[in-house]
Amino acid sequence: MMKRLLDGVSPRALVLLAAFAAALVAAPYVASPYVLSVLIISLYFAFVGQAWNLMIGFAGLLSLGHALFVGLGAYTSAVLFIQFSIEPWAGVCAAIAVSVLMGSVIGYLGFRFSIRGVYFALLTIAFAEFTGILVDHSGWLGGSSGLFLPVTHGNGNNVFMLRGSQSMFYYVILFLTGAALVLCRLLVSSKLGLYWLAIREDQEAAEASGVPLFRYKMIAVAISSGMTGIAGVWYAFYYNNLFPEATFSTAQSIELILGTVVGGVGTLFGPILGAFLLTPLGEVLTGLTESFDIDGIKTFFWGLCVIAIVLFRPGGIWPWLSGLLDLDGRRRRSQP
Amino acid sequence: MPAEIYLNVAVSGLLTGLIYGLSALGLSVIFGVIRIVNFAHGEIMVGGMFVTLLLFRHLGIDPLAAVPVVAVALFSFGYFLQDLVVRRVAHLADHMQFLLMAAIAVVIVSLCLMIFGPDAQAAHVSYAYDSFEIGPLLVDKVRVYAGLAALVVSALLFAFFRYTDTGKAIRACGDNYMGALVVGLNVRRLYALTFGIGCACLGAAGAILVLLIDVHPYLGPSYTLLAFIIVIIGGLGSLPGALLGGLLIGVSEAMAGLFMQPSLKSAVSFGLLILVLLLRPQGLLGKAAR
Numbered sequence: 290m291m292k293r294l295l296d297g298v299s300p301r302a303l304v305l306l307a308a309f310a311a312a313l314v315a316a317p318y319v320a321s322p323y324v325l326s327v328l329i330i331s332l333y334f335a336f337v338g339q340a341w342n343l344m345i346g347f348a349g350l351l352s353l354g355h356a357l358f359v360g361l362g363a364y365t366s367a368v369l370f371i372q373f374s375i376e377p378w379a380g381v382c383a384a385i386a387v388s389v390l391m392g393s394v395i396g397y398l399g400f401r402f403s404i405r406g407v408y409f410a411l412l413t414i415a416f417a418e419f420t421g422i423l424v425d426h427s428g429w430l431g432g433s434s435g436l437f438l439p440v441t442h443g444n445g446n447n448v449f450m451l452r453g454s455q456s457m458f459y460y461v462i463l464f465l466t467g468a469a470l471v472l473c474r475l476l477v478s479s480k481l482g483l484y485w486l487a488i489r490e491d492q493e494a495a496e497a498s499g500v501p502l503f504r505y506k507m508i509a510v511a512i513s514s515g516m517t518g519i520a521g522v523w524y525a526f527y528y529n530n531l532f533p534e535a536t537f538s539t540a541q542s543i544e545l546i547l548g549t550v551v552g553g554v555g556t557l558f559g560p561i562l563g564a565f566l567l568t569p570l571g572e573v574l575t576g577l578t579e580s581f582d583i584d585g586i587k588t589f590f591w592g593l594c595v596i597a598i599v600l601f602r603p604g605g606i607w608p609w610l611s612g613l614l615d616l617d618g619r620r621r622r623s624q625p
Numbered sequence: 626m627p628a629e630i631y632l633n634v635a636v637s638g639l640l641t642g643l644i645y646g647l648s649a650l651g652l653s654v655i656f657g658v659i660r661i662v663n664f665a666h667g668e669i670m671v672g673g674m675f676v677t678l679l680l681f682r683h684l685g686i687d688p689l690a691a692v693p694v695v696a697v698a699l700f701s702f703g704y705f706l707q708d709l710v711v712r713r714v715a716h717l718a719d720h721m722q723f724l725l726m727a728a729i730a731v732v733i734v735s736l737c738l739m740i741f742g743p744d745a746q747a748a749h750v751s752y753a754y755d756s757f758e759i760g761p762l763l764v765d766k767v768r769v770y771a772g773l774a775a776l777v778v779s780a781l782l783f784a785f786f787r788y789t790d791t792g793k794a795i796r797a798c799g800d801n802y803m804g805a806l807v808v809g810l811n812v813r814r815l816y817a818l819t820f821g822i823g824c825a826c827l828g829a830a831g832a833i834l835v836l837l838i839d840v841h842p843y844l845g846p847s848y849t850l851l852a853f854i855i856v857i858i859g860g861l862g863s864l865p866g867a868l869l870g871g872l873l874i875g876v877s878e879a880m881a882g883l884f885m886q887p888s889l890k891s892a893v894s895f896g897l898l899i900l901v902l903l904l905r906p907q908g909l910l911g912k913a914a915r
Contacts (some may be wrong), residue, residue, distance in 0.1 A: 407719060550720055592729070
């Protein structure tokens with residue numbers, strides 16, 4: 290397994306990756322609580338971005354409703370915790386199950402009825418919005434006035450209870466992001482990953498060569514939705530409050546995938562790079578525009594930045610950066 | 626409940642549906658020809674609504690009289706947006722186009738927010754509270770005018786695509802891109818025209834809509850989603866389909882408001898969308914998938 294993980298990665302890239310990982314591990318000891326909170330949000334977006342990237346980047350399935358799985362994971366674990374005192378380490382299993390089930394339903398309907406491209410994306414939006422409205426009208430789930438988790442103080446860090454300091458949440462999401470990177474790398478270099486690439490590049494050709502489209506698309510959706518569900522559990526216990534509008538809306542889905550698109554769809558490191566660029570960019574813009582005190586000025590510049598990135602780095606920033614740093618090594622192996 | 630109430634609600638739903646249909650035409654025209662899904666649809670329309678509001682406030686122009694002005698203004702906006710920005714992403718993957726349009730939407734919302742502030746604003750016309758009484762029917766005057774105006778603009782659009790050379794040329798681009806290039810059509814200019822026409826529809830629909838609802842910058846996303854639902858139900862790229870979808874959604878929303886909580890009405894629309902996507906993905910009037 291180690292061999293598959295490292296095969297074809299240039300020493301230069303390994304050193305950089307190790308340095309980056311070490312910096313992240315050391316961050317809570319040196320960073321201020323504010324910087325740490327920005328890092329936490331970056332890692333959260335990096336993790337969800339990796340999950341989304343699995344579908345669009347590797348298997349070519351465009352989902353624009355990924356907030357649905359975050360919301361499902363968050364609400365499942367939160368309700369189990371509040372109503373039945375089921376702790377998050379058990380709740381996360383239920384959250385994964387619910388998310389995967391929903392993902393499979395959407396995938397089944399979409400792929401059985403051969404709904405593709407933009408239409409499949411709209412199907413995912415429809416499911417996310419529909420679920421959001423239902424949650425909004427369900428009194429049991431708190432409705433539009435929100436669902437709140439009881440906050441306990443002073444019990445120390447407990448990873449299984451997802452209760453503790455900011456650093457604990459940081460290390461949990463850091464672990465998840467790292468694990469997702471390893472998982473994606475293993476998947477891409479596996480036979481499954483090759484099938485996905487074949488489907489992404491040319492569905493008809495893949496089918497003609499005997500790739501069972503339905504099965505492998507379903508696997509992509511299931512893994513992606515399950516991972517996103519885990520992110521939802523983390524989200525619920527980190528923020529301790531859930532609002533249907535803020536968790537299920539299309540605006541939320543856009544925010545989740547933005548980093549990945551900017552970083553580079555279909556690359557392993559793109560989601561991480563994108564999240565670590567965009568989240569701090571948002572913070573910097575907040576700082577710069579605060580003094581003007583005009584509504585909307587921050588999002589205005591933010592939108593312009595995104596437009597500029599789409600126009601001038603349409604392949605994402607990672608492929609360009611990795612070329613610049615010559616991370617592919619001298620042999621110029623094409624990176625999956 | 627007496628039967629008149631259902632009839633009244635149905636009629637006012639139909640009239641609102643006409644405006645929805647006109648706005649959805651804007652989305653359908655652009656997708657049908659340029660094959661780009663305009664995710665900034667609702668936001669561009671809200672921009673048109675604010676222009677209407679400005680004209681009403683400062684020059685005292687009635688929103689209905691402002692329809693041509695706003696349509697022309699948004700036409701130029703759309704023309705240059707396509708020619709300067711959107712054209713450059715035509716060869717990119719779906720998600721890049723989506724991101725670009727979503728970012729444009731964010732910029733438009735932020736601009737509206739910066740200029741007009743976050744509060745809901747209304748244009749009060751003198752006939753706002755009048756109504757027509759036809760037998761048992763009691764219909765708001767503004768709604769009748771609004772529906773009729775939407776019908777007129779839609780008819781003009783259909784006539785344009787059916788009878789003028791430019792309209793035919795645009796349809797040719799949509800049907801066969803390569804063929805249009807081969808016969809020497811100026812596809813770049815026609816695409817810009819198409820995007821402009823799509824936005825003009827939005828401007829007209831927005832101006833008309835000012836009569837019926839209060840304007841605020843955050844209206845956009847819900848109208849974007851609504852237009853998607855309508856064009857998917859009617860058939861993405863089909864013009865009559867967009868109108869039919871608009872009417873269907875207008876009536877179903879009005880009825881849903883009668884039978885259940887009004888806030889649940891969009892759940893009904895999304896439910897309809899999922900059904901149509903599964904049972905007839907090309908939409909009610911769309912051509913079968915390639």
